[in-house]
Amino acid sequence: MRLFTPEAMREADGKAVALGYPSLLLMEWAGMKAARVYLDLFGKVPAVVLAGKGNNGGDGFVLARHLLLEGVRVRVFAAEGQEGDALLAKRALLAHGLEVRPLEEASFGPGEVLVDALFGTGLKGPLSGFYAGLVEGMNASGLPILALDLPSGLPYAPHVRATATVAFAALKTPHLLLREACGKLYLAEIGLPKPLLEREDLPQVATPEALRPLLPKRPLTAHKGSVGRVGVLGGYRGEGLRYAGAPLLAALGAYRMGAGLVHLVAPEGTPLEPLEAVFHPVSSPTLPPLKVEALAVGMGGGPWGKAWALEALKAGLPTVLDADALHPEVAEAYRKAGLPAVLTPHAGEAGRLLGVSPEEVGKDPLGVAQALAERFGLTVVLKGNPTVVAEGKRLSLNPTGNPALATGGTGDVLAGAIAALLAAGLPPFEAARLGVYLHGLAGDLLAEEKGVGLLAREVAEALPWARKLLAEGRAPWPFSRV
Ligand SMILES: NC(=O)C1=CN([C@@H]2O[C@H](COP(=O)(O)OP(=O)(O)OC[C@H]3O[C@@H](n4cnc5c(N)ncnc54)[C@H](O)[C@@H]3O)[C@@H](O)[C@H]2O)[C@@H](O)CC1
Numbered sequence: 001m002r003l004f005t006p007e008a009m010r011e012a013d014g015k016a017v018a019l020g021y022p023s024l025l026l027m028e029w030a031g032m033k034a035a036r037v038y039l040d041l042f043g044k045v046p047a048v049v050l051a052g053k054g055n056n057g058g059d060g061f062v063l064a065r066h067l068l069l070e071g072v073r074v075r076v077f078a079a080e081g082q083e084g085d086a087l088l089a090k091r092a093l094l095a096h097g098l099e100v101r102p103l104e105e106a107s108f109g110p111g112e113v114l115v116d117a118l119f120g121t122g123l124k125g126p127l128s129g130f131y132a133g134l135v136e137g138m139n140a141s142g143l144p145i146l147a148l149d150l151p152s153g154l155p156y157a158p159h160v161r162a163t164a165t166v167a168f169a170a171l172k173t174p175h176l177l178l179r180e181a182c183g184k185l186y187l188a189e190i191g192l193p194k195p196l197l198e199r200e201d202l203p204q205v206a207t208p209e210a211l212r213p214l215l216p217k218r219p220l221t222a223h224k225g226s227v228g229r230v231g232v233l234g235g236y237r238g239e240g241l242r243y244a245g246a247p248l249l250a251a252l253g254a255y256r257m258g259a260g261l262v263h264l265v266a267p268e269g270t271p272l273e274p275l276e277a278v279f280h281p282v283s284s285p286t287l288p289p290l291k292v293e294a295l296a297v298g299m300g301g302g303p304w305g306k307a308w309a310l311e312a313l314k315a316g317l318p319t320v321l322d323a324d325a326l327h328p329e330v331a332e333a334y335r336k337a338g339l340p341a342v343l344t345p346h347a348g349e350a351g352r353l354l355g356v357s358p359e360e361v362g363k364d365p366l367g368v369a370q371a372l373a374e375r376f377g378l379t380v381v382l383k384g385n386p387t388v389v390a391e392g393k394r395l396s397l398n399p400t401g402n403p404a405l406a407t408g409g410t411g412d413v414l415a416g417a418i419a420a421l422l423a424a425g426l427p428p429f430e431a432a433r434l435g436v437y438l439h440g441l442a443g444d445l446l447a448e449e450k451g452v453g454l455l456a457r458e459v460a461e462a463l464p465w466a467r468k469l470l471a472e473g474r475a476p477w478p479f480s481r482v
């Protein structure tokens with residue numbers, strides 16, 4: 001599935017029309033599907049539809065007509081000046097005898113649901129004046145808001161903070177990058193010819209359908225030496241902060257992602273856990289001879305991080321570079337060696353790699369992930385919400401994961417998990433996408449069951465559960481499809 005920009009969406013709409021597909025049909029399906037979502041979420045609670053003068057407003061008129069037909073009390077306030085499909089949709093509504101009043105007279109109160117049909121993909125620049133005030137009033141009302149296509153105002157401020165959003169035809173960039181504003185996300189099929197949605201030049205959204213075939217097979221004859229062995233190199237012994245558990249969590253992540261054997265190379269004195277690992281206590285960052293197919297390096301490495309990574313380079317294996325191994329000179333060395341390495345920075349580490357602030361990273365995660373991938377010629381996992389995976393020109397956004405994962409050690413688990421998939425033979429981009437997806441899904445399953453307060457080791461323990469759901473075709477979609 002591809003992530004559309006508003007421009008790409010307009011192009012697809014335009015192509016459908018050029019093929020002879022009537023655009024009014026798209027609008028009819030959009031409004032009808034949104035009405036269905038409204039009924040599912042709010043039943044017969046009275047609706048106040050706020051419609052702009054563009055096609056987003058047109059979707060609002062269609063929704064109003066369908067709600068009316070279902071016996072919902074609807075009040076409609078609309079901007080003046082509709083043309084084309086939006087005007088036809090307005091006339092169809094008027095034919096049902098409903099009054100459409102000027103937007104300036106908009107009023108709403110307790111016991112009503114607001115439908116935001118003000119602006120969609122046609123917004124140019126931030127809202128100001130009357131519209132900014134209207135949007136702020138809608139948010140301040142505390143009433144539920146169903147946004148059509150996009151919460152109005154996005155990607156700028158101010159914007160509507162929706163309870164739920166129905167995205168039409170495809171997910172657009174703000175749906176994933178500014179997800180907080182969207183509330184519960186629905187993706188509505190509105191009848192666009194399918195080939196128009198297949199755009200290889202756009203970023204991908206990782207779907208269960210696309211990832212399931214990547215799951216490494218486990219033949220009957222599998223043994224612990226045949227399904228992927230992982231070496232974990234990390235930890236630090238000296239002055240300053242010590243994350244002694246970090247490499248242990250990576251080892252756990254690797255095992256729980258299906259590794260046959262995990263070798264743990266860590267400073268003397270590191271707890272000998274998990275029990276299932278093969279331990280190699282060392283007095284300084286060194287690479288002992290290991291029979292493994294992939295490495296995870298840097299977790300808890302502190303001042304040893306760089307040395308761990310440069311030692312690990314000698315193995316010439318697919319490697320996940322995490323945490324303290326994430327330095328420009330390390331990434332450069334792996335690029336020169338032509339090794340399939342996966343960098344797994346969070347915003348702070350990505351900023352360090354590129355020489356920008358974490359805030360700058362947060363403003364443009366897609367651009368930053370791509371810039372890192374191009375600069376170092378490696379695979380990049382830029383962690384956050386959403387996590388972005390980049391390699392060359394390819395970009396993939398991960399739809400799973402939630403704020404319950406914002407707790408110490410979950411990134412270490414991820415590094416080990418991706419290394420296990422590399423060891424099982426997946427290419428780096430695929431290992432990264434699948435690892436990130438399953439790690440996020442594990443977090444989602446746990447959050448659903450327990451809420452906030454997860455431990456990183458529990459996330460590792462939930463990886464087989466996530467993997468099983470995906471393998472059986474039962475992985476829940478993070479967005480409802482209508
Ligand atoms: N064939 C299509 O194009 C379809 C479009 N659909 C809907 O149409 C939407 C896009 O429609 P439009 O392209 O008409 O655009 P919108 O309806 O999103 O908004 C365009 C209107 O907003 C005004 N405007 C733009 N920026 C503004 C600002 N900063 N302050 C105040 N006014 C501003 C423009 O002058 C224009 O009147 C989609 O989001 C979707 O909801 C759906 O009906 C499905 C089919």
Ligand SMILES: Nc1ncnc2c1ncn2[C@@H]1O[C@H](COP(=O)(O)OP(=O)(O)O)[C@@H](O)[C@H]1O
Nearest residue numbers: 383384385401402403405406408409410411412
């Ligand atoms: N708000 C959030 N939504 C989704 N995922 C999150 C959120 N916060 C953290 N995560 C995930 O949790 C992990 C945290 O990794 P990281 O910051 O490296 O932690 P640590 O260094 O403690 O292991 C990443 O996979 C990240 O994507």
Ligand SMILES: [K+]
Nearest residue numbers: 116119148150
């Ligand atoms: K809208």
